[in-house]
Amino acid sequence: MTIEHLVGSAHFPDVVRLTLTLDAEYELDARLGAGSFGAVYRARALTLPASAPVYHAVKAIRKDPSRPDSVETVRREAMLHTRVTDIPGVVNVHGVWEDDEHVYIMLNYCAGGELYDWIEEDEFQGDDKHVRDIFVQILDAVRACHKKAVYHRDLKPENILCNEDGTKVYIADFGLVTDRKRSIRFGVGSAAYMSPGMSRSPDQCIGGEYNHTAYLTRSSDIWALGIILVNLIAGRNPWRTARLEDRQFWRFLGSIDEETNFWEHLGVSEELAVMLDRVFEMEPEMRLSIEEMREEVLSIRAFFAPQPVDTDPEKAVWRVACPLDASLGLHESEFLHGH
Known part of the structure; x- marks a missing residue:
């Protein structure tokens, strides 16, 4: 199963065990939230030992080909969020990636x-x-x-x-x-x-x-x-x-x-x-x-x-x-x- 199958589906599972390759490989091990256009998952960096896990949140947003403006909307979100990512009270953006189907935004994981x-x-x-x-x-x-x-x-x-x-x-x-x-x-x-x-x-x-x-x-x-x-x-x-x-x-x-x-x-x-x-x-x-x-x-x-x-x-x-x-x-x- 690929990330495209997961995010493009009508219903998002609560817990998954999928690998997503962005700047490195990450295992998506929990769903943090889901909506009409995508989902947010907890991602564990596979480059680090499981005994000392480091987590991020990955926001995976499905592109809607029937609405051309939707892609620009997501890109604008990523751009403006990145503009304020250095502010102490804002969730940090660690990277933004795209493929044919989705935009991925990697964020700080907030355990609380x-x-x-x-x-x-x-x-x-x-x-x-x-x-x-x-x-x-x-x-x-x-x-x-x-x-x-x-x-x-x-x-x-x-x-x-x-x-x-x-x-x-x-x-x-x-x-x-x-x-x-x-x-x-x-x-x-x-x-x-x-x-x-x-x-x-x-x-x-x-x-x-x-x-x-x-x-x-x-x-x-x-x-x-x-x-x-x-x-x-x-x-x-x-x-x-x-x-x-x-x-x-x-x-x-x-x-x-x-x-x-x-x-x-x-x-x-x-x-x-x-x-x-x-x-x-x-x-x-x-x-x-x-x-x-x-x-x-x-x-x-x-x-x-x-x-x-x-x-x-x-x-x-x-x-x-x-x-x-x-x-x-x-x-x-x-x-x-x-x-």
Whole structure:
């Protein structure tokens, strides 16, 4: 069986024992994730002894001959990810290869898995220091990417990987990346993390930004960073999607007009609630910058409210949830719409 048979198949096995030759020979011994266009595998270098294994992650992406733009999309991902590979909080790219059927990207293997799983296991609950340490690492990595004109557009806990003990995090999955400060590609990313201006539905939009003019990619990343911070504190999302039809988002907008604390029922401290209101500004230019967010996060004494979280079902919110299919960063919209 060849790598072409594996990646081109409709279903990907959990564990495989295949050899892939890139810069050297690697054994693919575990599937880390799979989507419509490919899979990510753990790869062990066969040039080193099995008693002291060295692992990498190999992202194998199938070329789609029916969509000529798909190859350029993957090449752009590899190129822009490579541009930021030297940033400490970004998963390193070790090489990119192509054959007739696939593009292969070799990356650092992060033994701690996704930040999503650490949140699901309540690893951050009540731990202000852990929240601060991890979120500042994320801010620093995204800020460094922005300085190199690399805008992620799909920031979420599934796309942030951890070292084995969860003390270090790394931005991953650059499948929806762009180097453009403004974009007209709407509906890009994961719904719960999209800023309002990224919506496909103009009738659901709010204010001057939301009339299907180009949105600011830097500001959309900042919005997603705010949602990730809420995830770390509350273990859930504040709303399903930032649209008027979403009941929780509507409550948030009402709380701004009424000067009430929307964040209280999520167990968020008053200090952090004030900051979040500034992160989730409807006008992108009015949102806190990453530098301002970092300063605020370092100065906040407590992220968690001292009182118990409100369990009123009328204030119910949703657990963090995005399909694994998004983990490859290859969405249908990526091949159908402009940058």
